[in-house]
Amino acid sequence: MSAAEPKKRIKDDAKDVALLDGRVEAILQTGVTYISSDQATHRYDFGWNDPNLTCCRSASAILHGMFSTHSLSYVQACTRYVGAAIAEGRRAGRPMEMLGLVDIAEWPARHGLATWPFLPAVLSRWTESGLPGLEPELIAFLTGPEAFEERYEGQYFALVANDPERGALTxxxxxxxxxxxxxxxxxxxxxxxxxxxxxxxxxxxxxxxxxxxxxxxxxxxxxxxxxxxxxxxxxxxxxxxxxxxxxxxxxxxxxxxxxxxxxxxxxxxxxxxxxxxxxxxxxxxxxxxxxxxxxxxxxxxxxxxxxxxxxxxxxxxxxxxxxxxxxxxxxxxxxxxxxxxxxxxxxxxxxxxLQKPIADAIGPEMGFIASVFQGRPIDTLQEATRKGQPGAVIRDFAHLVGQKLGACGTMAKCHHDAPRACLTCHKFEPLRGAPWEQFLQVLEEDLESETEDRIRLITEEQIDAVRAIIIERDAHARAVQ
CATH class of the missing domain: 1.10.443.10 (Intergrase catalytic core)
Known part of the structure; x- marks a missing residue:
């Protein structure tokens, strides 16, 4: 065999793909390719790809198409985990003409839930493309996992729990x-x-x-x-x-x-x-x-x-x-x-x-305001939406002896829940000068003494809202200095 023959075989095995940044790179269809970016060198292992199998041909086509729409690191992860699903099926003795639900049902136990989102990203594109190689049961799971409740002894839930578009809400x-x-x-x-x-x-x-x-x-x-x-x-x-x-x-x-x-x-x-x-x-x-x-x-x-x-x-x-x-x-x-x-x-x-706490891009303090408190802070009751109207003032009689905490921006007759229920209401207009630290201390003491989890969750939300009001008040004070 001449030295030129391996090079020719490698060339025949390669396929040119367009990357997201506009470059064109040759990707080996059944081997390992390395592509460098300004951040790292990425490894793409298609050693699992058997061109004689329908499942492999379709998976390879989908992954190669993703190079032009996704980052190099993302495609690297997708290639790794799709390849793992196919390779594990073959090691288990399955013919792998078709990828089935049985090939992914135990995925979290083998690879961890954090790796799961990469698989449906590829499988969903595969389903939409109409390419062959997916068993009907797997397609049904991808389009409506809720129909599989209590099948496979419940593994379906582990697969969708961390899905940001179909799983549990944060x-x-x-x-x-x-x-x-x-x-x-x-x-x-x-x-x-x-x-x-x-x-x-x-x-x-x-x-x-x-x-x-x-x-x-x-x-x-x-x-x-x-x-x-x-x-x-x-x-x-x-x-x-x-x-x-x-x-x-x-x-x-x-x-x-x-x-x-x-x-x-x-x-x-x-x-x-x-x-x-x-x-x-x-x-x-x-x-x-x-x-x-x-x-x-x-x-x-x-x-x-x-x-x-x-x-x-x-x-x-x-x-x-x-x-x-x-x-x-x-x-x-x-x-x-x-x-x-x-x-x-x-x-x-x-x-x-399950999903980690959200880190707001503009900082944790502003994150409180965005996610918990949604009202409109005011400096005086003259700025209130319903200034001078009966029932507009929100007070706390239980702990702060009737001190004014803010105003109600709606005609809702829910004052029997005030001021606590007001804290997470988007119509609440808190006074910046109200004794919020004092009210926060009351809420924190209530939280420590509360044993019922449902009430603790409600109180924690109210505490977050008061902290958000304090943060906004202090930021406003700095801005007007």
């Missing part, structure tokens, strides 16, 4: 959704039934098919020592080919109870208890949610744009938050209306690698 995103929905309802962008539907999903995390099976009579209102109390009779969802009669009763969260009472007892509403609660079919619920969030403004810090919303995201969020707050497997299973705990330990396993 605290910042959930707050943005809540505030956006409330603002849209207040301004007439969505109607009462749409507002109630979103809050039902946020508070319960139930599947659309369960909501579709609910009747108005499943919202049970009883009189209690503190007013009306609501119990929800949630239909179980499994055994889909028939409408089941089995229901689990659950106490309705207080914030949802207020919304449901307003929805069900609206002016002139005489609906029969057997009438559907919202819609008869689950696809109607999903379509309405998509319609609502085309009109509701939301923001995700980690995505740098609107929060992608579909009904199951609230379910994933509720499950992870329940585990994070100390719920047992059985408690979390009942909350999610699972008949067994088989899925729940995957929720628990996913927690250590």
């Amino acid at each position: 605290e910042q995103e959930l707050r943005s959704v809540r505030d956006g929905v409330n603002r849209a309802f207040e301004e007439g962008g969505i109607d009462l039934s749409e507002w109630a539907l979103v809050w039902f999903l946020i508070a319960t995390g139930v599947r659309p098919v369960q909501i579709a099976r609910m009747r108005r009579g499943d919202v049970i209102v009883t009189s209690g020592p503190e007013g009306n109390e609501i119990t929800l009779a949630i239909p179980l969802a499994k055994g889909e080919q028939q409408v089941g009669t089995a229901r689990w009763k659950r106490k309705c969260p207080s914030v949802l109870a207020d919304v449901l009472l307003r929805y069900l007892w609206g002016p002139g509403d005489q609906s029969h208890p057997d009438a559907c609660l919202f819609f008869e079919r689950s696809d109607e619920i999903q379509n309405r949610i998509h319609s609502i969030f085309r009109r509701v403004k939301t923001w995700s810090d980690r995505l740098g744009g609107p929060v992608p919303i579909f009904p199951y995201r609230f379910r994933y969020t509720l499950g992870t938050r329940a585990i994070a707050l100390g719920a047992t497997d059985h408690e979390a299973a009942r909350l999610l209306t699972h008949r067994s705990t088989s899925c729940v330990h995957y929720y628990r396993a996913a927690l250590p690698t």
Whole structure:
């Protein structure tokens, strides 16, 4: 064999690709290529690529196409993990003409959840391209993972938990959704039934098919020592080919109870208890949610744009938050209306690698203002939106002996929750000169003595809001000096 023959074989094995920066580089189809940037040297190993296999040919084509749209380091990671999935399948004895769900179902256990986002990035492009090599079941999982709940003993959840577009919502995103929905309802962008539907999903995390099976009579209102109390009779969802009669009763969260009472007892509403609660079919619920969030403004810090919303995201969020707050497997299973705990330990396993706290690009102090406090600080009540109107002033009588803390920018009659509920309301107009450090100390003392996790979370939000007000006040003072 002459010295020229290996060089010719290498040349025949290479394919020219255009990079994101405009350069053209030759990439070996079945070997290792190194490409240098001003930051590092990147290694692309296509040793797993067998041109005789449909799966490999399509995967290679997709990855080569990504060089012109993504960074060198990102394509390097995608190449590594797609190659690992195919290579592991071949070592397990699979023919690998088609990549299947079985090849990725155990991915987090083998590679860790942090590596998972690179795989769907490639597989989604693969699906959209129409290239062969993906089994139908895997395509179905990529386009609707929620349909795989309780299959594969729950691994599906570990795969989607960290997906920023389909997985559990971060605290910042959930707050943005809540505030956006409330603002849209207040301004007439969505109607009462749409507002109630979103809050039902946020508070319960139930599947659309369960909501579709609910009747108005499943919202049970009883009189209690503190007013009306609501119990929800949630239909179980499994055994889909028939409408089941089995229901689990659950106490309705207080914030949802207020919304449901307003929805069900609206002016002139005489609906029969057997009438559907919202819609008869689950696809109607999903379509309405998509319609609502085309009109509701939301923001995700980690995505740098609107929060992608579909009904199951609230379910994933509720499950992870329940585990994070100390719920047992059985408690979390009942909350999610699972008949067994088989899925729940995957929720628990996913927690250590759930999204990290958001680091705002303009600094942590301004991040507080952007994500927690959304009101409009003022120096005097003469600057208030409703200056001089009765009921506009917000005071704290419990701790600060009636001192003025700010003003209410709306006519909402919710002063019985003031001033704490005001702190996270976008209509609150706090006075910069109010005794915020003193009020902060009160909240911190309450947090230390509180044992109920739900109340602790609410108090922590209020503490963050007060800190944001203090930060804004001090920044304003420096700016006017």
